[in-house]
Structure formats: structure tokens, C-alpha cells
Amino acid sequence: MIDCQNLMKIYKIDDDHEVIALQGLDLKVEQGEMMGIIGSSGSGKSTLLNMLGGLDRPTAGKLTVGGKDLLRLSDKDLVKYKLETVGFVWQNNARNLIPYLTAVENVELPMLIKGRHKRERAKELLEMVGMGHRLNNKLSSLSGGEQQRVAIAISLANNPKLVLADEPTGSVDVKTADIILDVFRNLNRELGVTIVIVTHDTQLTRKMDRVVAIRDGKTSSEILRKSYYIKNSEDESSDDGVEEDTHVELAVLDSARRIQVPESYLEAIGISETNKVRMELEDGKIVIVNPNEIKSKVV
Numbered sequence: 020m021i022d023c024q025n026l027m028k029i030y031k032i033d034d035d036h037e038v039i040a041l042q043g044l045d046l047k048v049e050q051g052e053m054m055g056i057i058g059s060s061g062s063g064k065s066t067l068l069n070m071l072g073g074l075d076r077p078t079a080g081k082l083t084v085g086g087k088d089l090l091r092l093s094d095k096d097l098v099k100y101k102l103e104t105v106g107f108v109w110q111n112n113a114r115n116l117i118p119y120l121t122a123v124e125n126v127e128l129p130m131l132i133k134g135r136h137k138r139e140r141a142k143e144l145l146e147m148v149g150m151g152h153r154l155n156n157k158l159s160s161l162s163g164g165e166q167q168r169v170a171i172a173i174s175l176a177n178n179p180k181l182v183l184a185d186e187p188t189g190s191v192d193v194k195t196a197d198i199i200l201d202v203f204r205n206l207n208r209e210l211g212v213t214i215v216i217v218t219h220d221t222q223l224t225r226k227m228d229r230v231v232a233i234r235d236g237k238t239s240s241e242i243l244r245k246s247y248y249i250k251n252s253e254d255e256s257s258d259d260g261v262e263e264d265t266h267v268e269l270a271v272l273d274s275a276r277r278i279q280v281p282e283s284y285l286e287a288i289g290i291s292e293t294n295k296v297r298m299e300l301e302d303g304k305i306v307i308v309n310p311n312e313i314k315s316k317v318v
């Protein structure tokens with residue numbers, strides 16, 4: 020569904036200054052995946068989402084979504100892409116919703132822009148996000164969590180293949196965040212829509228198939244959810260058991276086979292002032308060592 024290779028985004032501030040927001044980012048997302056993107060402030064999460072959503076163009080690299088090459092799409096095709104292929108959910112509801120319209124009118128609006136009017140489909144989508152009982156309420160009379168659920172229904176109005184959500188739980192409490200994540204999860208399962216959620220909240224990773232961590236505009240690691248089955252009985256033929264989830268974090272090699280070493284790991288081995296480490300192959304493992312430690316051992 021999504022294929023980013025060596026993606027670069029450079030913002031030009033003025034003649035002398037520029038910001039490299041994405042520096043050779045690699046990412047592949049399968050059709051039907053629900054995945055998260057985490058990273059500290061300024062790491063490039065929103066920039067990536069804007070590129071995926073066709074809201075801004077990459078400076079260089081490769082970016083295809085649903086077979087469309089976003090670096091080569093004409094302006095006209097980009098407008099069509101934004102309307103038909105992707106749906107957006109923003110943290111700030113003022114960007115998602117029109118407060119003086121009802122819930123159902125808000126969901127109908129993107130359909131009208133595309134030239135269709137389907138009240139039944141709008142109702143169906145609101146029912147899917149658990150807002151069937153509030154169809155005719157004005158947005159201003161709904162709670163933050165309810166508004167966010169309407170925003171999710173809006174993002175699906177034109178049957179997109181991909182939904183992009185930027186901090187969709189950033190303005191709600193933990194319990195509401197959990198409900199919103201469940202809504203995304205159900206839609207992902209029922210409609211098969213691919214969902215990419217940007218978040219600061221590492222707790223939300225529990226509900227994702229996969230979480231990619233971005234550091235300094237590059238993919239640095241991936242956390243994968245693995246389900247395994249624990250049997251309650253010694254009897255091999257018994258089906259009696261429970262499914263448990265576990266998470267494994269993997270470092271990502273970029274296209275030039277480089278990896279980023281987490282700052283906390285470097286600190287733990289006392290690497291702060293130097294930019295050199297010693298790397299050794301030991302019993303089939305790659306070991307990174309503080310060069311000073313080696314010297315003191317040798318002496």
C-alpha cells in the first residue's frame with residue numbers, strides 16, 4: 020500500500036537556512052495494516068503524514084501509495100488523490116469538523132464535494148463508530164471523544180483505502196483514547212482500510228500490529244506485535260488456552276545498511292564526547308564497545 024524509499028523533505032526557511040525534516044526515510048506498509056508512528060517532538064512524524072496524504076511534496080526519494088507515485092502526480096491528480104484515496108483525522112477538531120452542522124451533515128460534506136449525496140451511507144458510518152444515537156446533534160453539543168468519533172466517520176466518507184490520523188487521541192483522557200483506538204481497530208478489521216496513526220503515546224502501541232519509531236527524520240526501529248498461544252492443559256490435543264500478545268523491538272537497517280544506535284544505549288556505555296565506537300563480531304553477535312574501555316583492558 021505504502022512504499023517510501025530514501026524519502027527526503029527539506030524546508031527552505033530563507034536563502035541561508037533550511038531544515039531537513041526527513042533524511043532518507045524508508046517505510047513499507049501493507050494493505051489492511053493498522054500501524055503506529057512514534058517519535059519525539061520534531062522527529063518528522065507530521066512531515067511524513069503530510070507527504071503520505073499528498074498535502075505537501077517530498078524533496079527527493081520514492082513515495083508510492085496504492086500504486087500512485089506521489090512525486091510525479093500532477094496537481095489535478097493530487098487533488099483527486101486527497102479526495103478519493105486518503106482520509107484524515109486531526110488532533111484539532113476545528114480542522115476535522117464544522118461545529119454548526121449536525122454529525123450526519125458533517126459526514127455528508129466530503130461526499131457532496133465529490134458530487135454525491137448519500138445520507139444512508141453517512142448514517143451507516145456514524146453507526147460503525149458508535150455514534151448512531153447522535154446523528155442529528157450539532158457538533159458543538161458533543162464531547163471531545165464523541166467529536167473525534169465523528170471525525171473518524173468523516174475520514175471514511177469517500178471510502179478511502181488509507182486513513183491517516185495525526186495524534187487523534189492527543190486531546191482526550193486515557194479512557195476515551197482507548198475507546199477511539201478500539202474504533203480504529205474495528206474499522207480496520209471490518210472495512211480492511213489501512214490505518215496509520217501518529218502519536219506521542221507509547222501506550223497506544225498495545226493496539227497496533229506494528230509501530231515504527233522515527234528519529235531525526237529516519238526510521239530507527241520497529242516494534243512488532245506477536246500473538247502466541249498458551250495452553251492451559253498439558254494435553255497436546257486440547258484446544259483449551261489463551262492468546263497472549265508480546266512486543267519485540269527491532270532496529271531498522273536503512274537502504275545503505277546503516278542503523279541508528281539509541282542515545283540511551285550510547286550513554287549507558289559512556290559514549291558522550293566522541294563519535295567513535297568499537298564494533299566487534301563476537302560468537303555470532305555484533306558488539307558495540309566504548310573504545311576507552313578496550314584500551315584500559317589492554318593496559
Ligand SMILES: Nc1ncnc2c1ncn2[C@@H]1O[C@H](COP(=O)(O)OP(=O)(O)OP(=O)(O)O)[C@@H](O)[C@H]1O
Pocket residue numbers: 030031032038039040058059060061062063064065066067
Ligand atoms: N513548514 C515547515 N517549515 C519549516 N520547518 C518545518 C516545517 N514543518 C516542519 N518543520 C520542521 O521539520 C522538523 C520536523 O517537524 P515535524 O512537525 O514533522 O515533527 P513531529 O515529529 O511531527 O513533531 P511534533 O510531535 O512536535 O508535532 C522540525 O524541525 C520542524 O521544525
